[in-house]
Amino acid sequence: MGSAVEYYDFFIFGSAAALIFPHIFFPSAGAQASVMSLATFGFAYVARPVGAVILGHFGDRIGRQKILMLTLVMMGGSTFLIGCLPSFDVIGWWAPVLLVLCRLLQGLSAAGEQAGARACLPISWSTW
Numbered sequence: 107m108g109s110a111v112e113y114y115d116f117f118i119f120g121s122a123a124a125l126i127f128p129h130i131f132f133p134s135a136g137a138q139a140s141v142m143s144l145a146t147f148g149f150a151y152v153a154r155p156v157g158a159v160i161l162g163h164f165g166d167r168i169g170r171q172k173i174l175m176l177t178l179v180m181m182g183g184s185t186f187l188i189g190c191l192p193s194f195d196v197i198g199w200w201a202p203v204l205l206v207l208c209r210l211l212q213g214l215s216a217a218g219e220q221a222g223a224r225a226c227l228p229i230s231w232s233t234w
Contacts, residue, residue: 112216115185116150119209123147130193131202146205153213161218173218180215184208 123146128139135142165173188208194201 112181112219115181115212119150119188120147127205131191131205133194142202146202146209149206149209150213150216153210154217157214157217161214165218177215177218180211181219184211184215 123143124140127143127146128135131146132139132142161173161177185208188205191201191204191208
């Protein structure tokens with residue numbers, strides 16, 4: 107279920123990055139606003155392998171269920187914070203910086219969530 111919500115979030119963010127975010131987070135960038143906005147979308151995909159390595163390591167050390175719960179909180183928290191971010195007009199270039207940091211958290215948590223969820227399946231399901 108978490109992955110379905112995550113991919114829905116990625117779809118909605120991609121649509122917003124193409125249509126809305128260039129005007130909200132990059133109004134002074136001119137023609138490059140669309141490219142910069144779509145780059146924030148790509149940061150989450152760049153962070154996935156890093157998140158898989160880091161959270162996979164800690165999942166082996168302290169338990170995958172604990173890391174799975176951490177990734178769910180990270181994903182929900184960063185998604186909530188993206189919705190609460192002020193625009194470029196309010197805090198300037200800090201708005202896109204905070205947007206990128208939230209997207210990096212989403213990418214890290216997405217990788218850890220998939221690894222943790224697969225490892226937490228019951229034995230009878232994994233033999234199918």
